[in-house]
Amino acid sequence: MTLDEILKEIKNANSFMITAHENPDGDAIGSCLAFATVLKEMGKEKIDVLLKEYPPIFNTLPNIDLIKSEASLDKYDMAIVLDCPEIKRVSKEYHKYFEDAKITVEFDHHLKNAMFADLDVVNPAAPACAEILVSSFRYMKIEISKDVATCLMAGIITDTGGFRFNSTTRETFEFAGWALAKGVNIPKIYKDYLMTKSKSQFEAEKLALDRLEFLMDDKIVFTYMTKEDEEKLNIQPGEFDGIVGIGITIKGVEVSIFARERSDGFKVSFRSNNIDVADICMLFGGGGHKLAAGCTIDAKLEDVRKAVIEETKKHLK
Ligand code: AMP
Ligand code: MN
Ligand code: MN
Numbered sequence: 001m002t003l004d005e006i007l008k009e010i011k012n013a014n015s016f017m018i019t020a021h022e023n024p025d026g027d028a029i030g031s032c033l034a035f036a037t038v039l040k041e042m043g044k045e046k047i048d049v050l051l052k053e054y055p056p057i058f059n060t061l062p063n064i065d066l067i068k069s070e071a072s073l074d075k076y077d078m079a080i081v082l083d084c085p086e087i088k089r090v091s092k093e094y095h096k097y098f099e100d101a102k103i104t105v106e107f108d109h110h111l112k113n114a115m116f117a118d119l120d121v122v123n124p125a126a127p128a129c130a131e132i133l134v135s136s137f138r139y140m141k142i143e144i145s146k147d148v149a150t151c152l153m154a155g156i157i158t159d160t161g162g163f164r165f166n167s168t169t170r171e172t173f174e175f176a177g178w179a180l181a182k183g184v185n186i187p188k189i190y191k192d193y194l195m196t197k198s199k200s201q202f203e204a205e206k207l208a209l210d211r212l213e214f215l216m217d218d219k220i221v222f223t224y225m226t227k228e229d230e231e232k233l234n235i236q237p238g239e240f241d242g243i244v245g246i247g248i249t250i251k252g253v254e255v256s257i258f259a260r261e262r263s264d265g266f267k268v269s270f271r272s273n274n275i276d277v278a279d280i281c282m283l284f285g286g287g288g289h290k291l292a293a294g295c296t297i298d299a300k301l302e303d304v305r306k307a308v309i310e311e312t313k314k315h316l317k
Contacts, residue, residue, distance in 0.1 A: 002119050007140045009103050009119070010039070013077035015046035017101065020129075021084040022091045024051050025241060026158025026193050029058050029067075031082040031107070031129045034151035036066045038142055048072055050094045055238025057193060061154060062147035075100045081117060083129035083155075085110035085287060107132050111278050111289055124289075127167035130155025134175050149179040153189050161245065162194050165291070201239035204229070208243045208258065220312055221247040224259040224266075224301060244269040255312050259305065265298030268308055280311050 018035050020028030032049045039047050040063060049067045058064065071094070079101035084090055085108055087098060098104055106117040109126040126132045130152040137144055144152070153176065160168045163176075180186055197205070204225065212223040225240060240260050247256030248271040255277060259266045268284070270277035270293045278293040284307070286295025297304045 002121055003136055003139050006105055006119050006121070006136075007142075009078060009105070010042075013103070014044065015073055015076045016044060016078045016080060017048050017050055017071065017073075017076040017094070017097050018080045018082065019050045019084075019090055019094050019098075020082045021089040022052065023237065024054050024083075025238070026055075026058065027128045027130055027155040028083040029054055029061065030151045030153075030155030030158070031133055033061050033063050033066065034130060034133055034148050034155070035080055035082065037063050037145070037148045037151060038137065040066070041143070041145060041148070046073065046076075048076070050091075050097070052091050052093070053237045055241070056236055057196065057238065058154070060192060062150055071097050073097075075102075077102050079104045079117075081106040082108070082133075083110075084108060085112060086114040087116045107136065110287065112282070112287055125167075125169075127165065127169060127172055128156045128159035130159070131169070131172060131175070135171070144182075146183050149182050149184045150189065153179050153184055153186060154193050157186075157189055158193055162190055167289075167291075197242070198236065198239065200233050200235055201242070204233050204235055204239060205243055205246065207233070209246065212247060215309060216313055216316065218250075218252050219254040219316060220257065220309060221250065221253050221255075222257045222259075222305060222309060223247065224261075224305070226261045226301065230261075244271050247271070248273060254316060257308055257312065259301065259308070261301070262296070265296050266301065266304045267294065267296050268304065269294045270308075270312075275315050277312075277315075280308070280315055283311060284308075 018032050020032050036047050036049050051067050052069050079098045104117040105119045107121045109129050111124050113122045208223045244256050244258035256271045258269045272291045276290045278288045281293040281295040284295035
């Protein structure tokens with residue numbers, strides 16, 4: 001079984017690089033830090049979590065100092081990629097370390113995974129990559145300490161929207177109960193990583209909601225943010241992540257769309273109550289999950305708006 005091989009390789013390896021998809025969210029960061037903490041607790045000496053930029057709210061997670069933007073070795077024994085369906089979605093600077101590692105491993109829960117590592121552990125039914133790590137660590141008989149459980153819980157709580165999304169499983173609650181008994185402060189994780197926003201984030205949400213338009217008998221909502229807005233509001237990484245989720249809470253809305261201008265074009269986020277938005281995003285070279293997906297389109301705002309709305313209309317019919 002793949003996990004037996006992974007455990008054998010972990011035992012043989014001394015240096016590790018761990019990474020996730022770029023613009024990492026709570027699941028990406030929580031999964032990376034959970035894995036890094038496990039390796040540290042095993043006595044491994046060289047562990048680099050390579051992530052370029054991450055939301056500063058996660059600074060209170062255990063072993064956050066293991067996150068580095070630059071590699072400290074030329075070559076690692078093992079590369080571990082988490083919460084990422086294809087190597088293309090890892091920051092380009094880190095591809096070299098993945099390619100040069102003696103062995104590569106991935107754990108992921110996205111719908112279409114490219115099985116790009118030597119050893120792949122993929123389960124699209126899992127609500128978070130962190131939940132795959134829970135069962136994997138248990139299978140490998142790796143102890144889940146309070147610190148590891150805290151990181152895993154951060155991943156699970158953020159990716160399930162606080163146990164709200166229908167991806168949430170019985171195992172999710174079982175692990176939450178187990179973690180609580182272990183001393184993990186679940187209400188604090190919930191509050192700090194899901195319910196707290198900075199003033200700039202609040203202002204950004206206010207602007208996006210003010211611009212929100214209803215289309216197709218109020219079944220689609222669309223809003224956007226430009227680079228100019230971002231500069232004015234002094235936005236930190238991750239502070240746009242909640243916007244698309246607000247639209248989908250409106251009764252009757254089937255699809256919520258949020259387009260955000262970046263250097264490589266507009267990053268478009270989709271949330272759905274039923275139709276498969278990963279399908280729509282794949283048409284634009286993106287992907288994700290059935291009810292939460294994204295893509296990047298390098299075009300003018302008006303063209304992006306038209307293209308994504310037209311495609312969503314077709315899928316709704
Ligand atoms: P987000 O809207 O950024 O929260 O992303 C929702 C889901 O879509 C996540 O599973 C992402 O991994 C996926 N996703 C977002 N942007 C892209 C993209 N440009 N290409 C492929 N998948 C994406
Ligand atoms: Mn993620
Ligand atoms: Mn995830």
